[in-house]
Amino acid sequence: MHATPPSLVASPSIRTFAEHCVRPCREGLRRALVGAVLFGTVSSSASAYTVTLTAAAPQSVYLQVGVGSFTNNYNIGGQPGNNTTINTVSTMVAAAVVGNGTAQAMTTDSTATQSYWDGYTYCSVPGQVYIGGFYRTTGGTTTAALVTATVPAALINATGDTIPFSKIRWTSSGNGDTGAEPFPAGTFVNGGVQNVGSMSSNTWNESCWTYSYLNNTVPPAGRFTGVVRYTLSSP
Amino acid sequence: MTTHSRGVQSAFFLACALSIIWPSPAPAKTTTIDDSGTQTIEPAVILRWKSAAPSRSGTDNRMVGSTTIRVRINVTPWLRHTGRIYLNLPAQQPGPIAASWITQGRFLPGQVHSGNRVLVYAGPITTPFMEDVLTFQFSVDGTLIRRTFPVTFHFEMDEA
Numbered sequence: 535m536h537a538t539p540p541s542l543v544a545s546p547s548i549r550t551f552a553e554h555c556v557r558p559c560r561e562g563l564r565r566a567l568v569g570a571v572l573f574g575t576v577s578s579s580a581s582a583y584t585v586t587l588t589a590a591a592p593q594s595v596y597l598q599v600g601v602g603s604f605t606n607n608y609n610i611g612g613q614p615g616n617n618t619t620i621n622t623v624s625t626m627v628a629a630a631v632v633g634n635g636t637a638q639a640m641t642t643d644s645t646a647t648q649s650y651w652d653g654y655t656y657c658s659v660p661g662q663v664y665i666g667g668f669y670r671t672t673g674g675t676t677t678a679a680l681v682t683a684t685v686p687a688a689l690i691n692a693t694g695d696t697i698p699f700s701k702i703r704w705t706s707s708g709n710g711d712t713g714a715e716p717f718p719a720g721t722f723v724n725g726g727v728q729n730v731g732s733m734s735s736n737t738w739n740e741s742c743w744t745y746s747y748l749n750n751t752v753p754p755a756g757r758f759t760g761v762v763r764y765t766l767s768s769p
Numbered sequence: 770m771t772t773h774s775r776g777v778q779s780a781f782f783l784a785c786a787l788s789i790i791w792p793s794p795a796p797a798k799t800t801t802i803d804d805s806g807t808q809t810i811e812p813a814v815i816l817r818w819k820s821a822a823p824s825r826s827g828t829d830n831r832m833v834g835s836t837t838i839r840v841r842i843n844v845t846p847w848l849r850h851t852g853r854i855y856l857n858l859p860a861q862q863p864g865p866i867a868a869s870w871i872t873q874g875r876f877l878p879g880q881v882h883s884g885n886r887v888l889v890y891a892g893p894i895t896t897p898f899m900e901d902v903l904t905f906q907f908s909v910d911g912t913l914i915r916r917t918f919p920v921t922f923h924f925e926m927d928e929a
Contacts, residue, residue, distance in 0.1 A: 581802065581803045581804050581805060581923055582801075582804075582921045583838070584919045584920065584921045585813075585814050585905075585919070586813050587914075587918055587919075588813055588814065589815075589832055589914050590815045590816060590817055591817065592914070596822065612821075613821045614821055614822060668822050672832070673913075673915045675912075735912075736823040736911070736912065737824070737825065737826070737827040738825045
């Protein structure tokens with residue numbers, strides 16, 4: 535790690551010469567010094583110190599759907615943390631409108647409205663679910679990290695009746711947002727894994743999702759539930 | 770006599786002008802200093818993201834790491850002279866590197882970007898060796914890092 539070149543010549547002879555030299559031999563001393571310095575310079579090789587730098591934890595990912603955890607906002611040094619909360623979106627369809635084809639807005643119990651990037655109020659609750667995160671990596675990686683949803687085939691009630699998950703869709707936006715959303719609008723598949731967005735390396739990505747139930751069929755009465763799991767996968 | 774006097778005066782001014790113009794100062798001689806006595810107190814520099822999360826634009830990708838180095842340079846060749854000692858961080862792979870350091874007082878604290886050098890001492894050289902403990906912080910763009918890499922720096926003397 536450390537190159538060890540030959541030392542510059544210390545030239546103890548200079549010291550001895552100087553100690554014994556008095557005014558009349560000043561010129562001789564000067565020549566001896568010049569010679570010694572030249573000799574020292576020529577005989578030395580370049581000396582340099584080397585340290586080795588290694589990136590620790592070169593990759594990290596963070597995904598937040600609903601509430602999440604940061605010690606503070608990113609722009610003031612916040613650090614991401616784990617949050618095990620599972621948020622819910624739901625709707626209550628009045629008997630008079632069941633199956634009439636008018637989509638029913640779904641609301642959430644998530645309280646996440648602000649971006650952990652800078653504290654900006656990006657989403658509105660209870661109508662929107664915050665989804666955001668990042669993918670950190672060293673090197674010049676350009677392949678994006680993918681966010682997928684693992685979706686059951688259907689929502690199910692206590693008696694086993696079902697509603698296909700494809701009856702739920704979402705739009706995507708954000709307060710003050712312009713341009714394409716990293717997590718665009720979509721509709722759930724009826725069972726399976728579907729892509730719901732992507733993240734370029736070393737960028738912060740966020741959207742607000744507004745879910746709705748299509749309400750174009752007449753299912754049996756009951757409370758229908760299902761759980762969708764979102765996953766962020768880095769290359 | 771008057772004409773002659775003017776001639777002398779002109780010659781005098783010409784001589785002064787020459788004496789001012791011709792003796793250009795000799796450029797300082799720069800010599801790399803033997804630092805073979807230098808030791809790393811911490812063997813490797815671990816880089817971590819300066820910010821755990823990236824920015825929206827993807828522009829804040831600095832990784833930083835610190836290490837402490839016991840610097841011991843051999844300045845015997847310049848003993849009883851006056852000199853200026855610089856820390857030189859050459860341009861090197863993987864790209865732009867920034868280094869800052871604090872000292873225990875023998876050398877000056879400072880910061881430097883690769884491809885440059887910074888003064889760490891100016892004054893008389895009174896001892897054969899100069900020592901100090903420098904705590905460095907290195908900063909590198911994480912998107913340039915593909916593997917473990919060496920960073921090399923050296924000290925150099927400008928003789929007065």
